[in-house]
Amino acid sequence: MFKDCNFNVFKIISTTALIPLLWDLFKLVVICVSRFLGYNLYLDQSFEYFAFKIKEVPLSVTVPSFLPSVQEIGLLKNIAVSSSPFNKSWEGLLAYGAFLFLSGLVTGGFYGTLKDYFRNRAPRIRTFTQFSWYYGPRFFLVLLLQNLFILITAVFIGDKKLNMAVLFLRTIFIFLPYIIVMEDYGFFEALVAAPSVFFRFLGPFSRTIICIIAATTVFSSVFDWMGTLGWITALFLWPIIRAGIIYKVMLFFNNIVMTEPVKERPREYIRGYGKSTLKSVLLAVLIATIFGLPTFICKIRYTDTMLPWHKPVIQREGFIYQTEGARVYTTKNNLRKAKLVIDSLTPSKDEILYTKAGLIRGKGRLITDSRPIYFTFELTKTTNYNNITYSLQNGGKVEAADGLWGNPVDRGMTLVIDGQFNCISGIIYDKMDYSEFDTLWSPENSSIFLGPTPNKSSLYGFYVAQETPNSPVEFQWIYNTALSILPEGERDSLKLMEKINIAFESLDRDMLLNIMYYVNDLKPDDVLAVIKESFSNYRWVMQAKGLSNWEQNIKTNVSYYPVSNEKITLMGDYFFLQDKISFRAELYRIGQRWKITRMLIKN
Numbered sequence: 001m002f003k004d005c006n007f008n009v010f011k012i013i014s015t016t017a018l019i020p021l022l023w024d025l026f027k028l029v030v031i032c033v034s035r036f037l038g039y040n041l042y043l044d045q046s047f048e049y050f051a052f053k054i055k056e057v058p059l060s061v062t063v064p065s066f067l068p069s070v071q072e073i074g075l076l077k078n079i080a081v082s083s084s085p086f087n088k089s090w091e092g093l094l095a096y097g098a099f100l101f102l103s104g105l106v107t108g109g110f111y112g113t114l115k116d117y118f119r120n121r122a123p124r125i126r127t128f129t130q131f132s133w134y135y136g137p138r139f140f141l142v143l144l145l146q147n148l149f150i151l152i153t154a155v156f157i158g159d160k161k162l163n164m165a166v167l168f169l170r171t172i173f174i175f176l177p178y179i180i181v182m183e184d185y186g187f188f189e190a191l192v193a194a195p196s197v198f199f200r201f202l203g204p205f206s207r208t209i210i211c212i213i214a215a216t217t218v219f220s221s222v223f224d225w226m227g228t229l230g231w232i233t234a235l236f237l238w239p240i241i242r243a244g245i246i247y248k249v250m251l252f253f254n255n256i257v258m259t260e261p262v263k264e265r266p267r268e269y270i271r272g273y274g275k276s277t278l279k280s281v282l283l284a285v286l287i288a289t290i291f292g293l294p295t296f297i298c299k300i301r302y303t304d305t306m307l308p309w310h311k312p313v314i315q316r317e318g319f320i321y322q323t324e325g326a327r328v329y330t331t332k333n334n335l336r337k338a339k340l341v342i343d344s345l346t347p348s349k350d351e352i353l354y355t356k357a358g359l360i361r362g363k364g365r366l367i368t369d370s371r372p373i374y375f376t377f378e379l380t381k382t383t384n385y386n387n388i389t390y391s392l393q394n395g396g397k398v399e400a401a402d403g404l405w406g407n408p409v410d411r412g413m414t415l416v417i418d419g420q421f422n423c424i425s426g427i428i429y430d431k432m433d434y435s436e437f438d439t440l441w442s443p444e445n446s447s448i449f450l451g452p453t454p455n456k457s458s459l460y461g462f463y464v465a466q467e468t469p470n471s472p473v474e475f476q477w478i479y480n481t482a483l484s485i486l487p488e489g490e491r492d493s494l495k496l497m498e499k500i501n502i503a504f505e506s507l508d509r510d511m512l513l514n515i516m517y518y519v520n521d522l523k524p525d526d527v528l529a530v531i532k533e534s535f536s537n538y539r540w541v542m543q544a545k546g547l548s549n550w551e552q553n554i555k556t557n558v559s560y561y562p563v564s565n566e567k568i569t570l571m572g573d574y575f576f577l578q579d580k581i582s583f584r585a586e587l588y589r590i591g592q593r594w595k596i597t598r599m600l601i602k603n
Contacts, residue, residue, distance in 0.1 A: 388419030
């Protein structure tokens with residue numbers, strides 16, 4: 001295939017191949033920060049291949065893309081990309097547009113530099129820059145049209161058919177970049193001319209195109225088969241192979257297609273396309289846009305919080321938590337300290353306290369050991385038994401975002417502020433990975449809690465107060481007050497068992513008494529005295545060892561046995577250091593509800 005190559009040609013090809021190599025490294029950087037930015041620029045996609053198997057060996061036919069890249073042979077798809085790809089948000093689309101424009105500049109510079117070799121000119125950075133701005137905008141239009149076609153077509157057909165369509169069109173328009181560069185055609189002229197040139201020279205070019213597709217298919221299969229070693233090898237070797245393929249097509253185009261070879265034509269007038277202050281600023285803006293500048297601009301209203309003279313209106317400390325099994329105090333549920341700051345408030349705090357305003361607005365931050373969550377809120381007043389709270393119950397909105405730069409999660413948030421600003425609570429979640437969750441209200445309706453639900457990476461509750469709980473178990477006691485004990489029983493037997501378990505595990509006598517209130521058969525006869533004495537003594541012992549060490553100082557052994565579809569036996573042993581308390585309970589399903597009908601407690 002490269003029989004007419006010599007050492008000088010190889011030197012030019014290997015030097016020019018540094019351009020796509022550096023561009024692939026840039027793509028890897030973009031992929032690495034995609035988790036932080038919230039969009040992945042579709043760098044995990046490759047739509048120009050057709051996969052098949054020969055004797056269980058996977059192969060893929062690939063038509064090379066315009067610029068050499070390991071992405072075209074599917075090697076970027078194995079790299080983990082953004083966990084929350086907001087590619088269709090306006091920030092993501094704007095960043096994607098900037099990425100395509102920068103891709104066009106790199107592609108134009110690459111082809112122009114390689115073309116200049118036909119005039120016996122060595123590659124130079126200055127030449128690359130001039131050709132980038134001369135041909136780059138045309139390649140940007142090509143890339144934009146290609147990606148619009150893929151995005152729109154993907155809505156109507158599956159990936160397999162889309163791959164076939166792109167493979168076919170990429171073959172038909174294989175001469176498009178060469179017509180733009182070698183003939184110096186404009187975008188629309190080249191777009192019209194490319195198919196006719198392909199079919200006119202299909203005969204003499206057929207051998208070359210078969211060699212190109214075969215070489216691409218073989219090398220991509222070998223690199224894929226080699227695994228990690230193949231990926232690293234491809235990163236450095238593939239740009240040279242592909243640059244050689246592009247040079248081969250350029251040679252065919254120069255010798256066969258063009259009526260007048262490049263060497264005999266006047267050189268493009270590229271003097272005004274070199275480096276300038278305006279172009280440098282534009283490049284900086286493009287790169288900043290790719291790396292999240294639009295997201296930062298959207299959050300610029302929060303930047304005043306970083307000023308040294310800024311003084312928050314309200315600061316409260318507390319916890320952020322998850323609720324699997326209703327045990328919020330455990331390490332499993334990621335309980336950790338949090339701080340909530342209200343940076344601005346309208347009307348003022350004093351005016352709200354005096355006039356009991358019906359609507360309040362403001363902005364704030366939820367600060368944890370991970371990225372802070374910035375939010376703005378508009379809450380309305382609700383009155384319950386002379387207690388005033390500000391929440392979303394009667395209207396309003398809360399908008400939240402992670403950090404000032406980047407947006408890995410499309411954040412949703414509920415917020416409740418006590419009318420005296422003693423406590424602030426709420427729930428944060430991912431709008432893109434939303435699933436229904438229960439909410440619980442405190443008895444005074446002054447706080448909201450996340451109900452018991454399986455843990456998800458971006459679903460948390462938070463609670464901050466003027467009188468902050470000093471330990472996780474003390475926060476558990478506050479949370480327990482919001483767990484409703486229904487006289488008619490629970491539809492889900494597990495929820496009822498979880499409430500019994502957490503009452504014993506946290507030594508919450510009030511909660512256990514509420515559960516026992518609806519039990520007909522209690523043993524022993526002095527069970528209330530047993531509970532009062534045991535819980536009081538055990539709490540004192542646990543407090544002496546430090547309430548912060550509650551989880552480490554308790555051991556539990558809880559099990560349940562389904563006797564029938566209508567009956568479950570539940571047993572539990574709880575060891576508080578050297579002390580022990582046990583229970584045995586029988587649960588019956590009456591209608592659609594599960595209730596405790598019998599319970600035995602002993603210490």
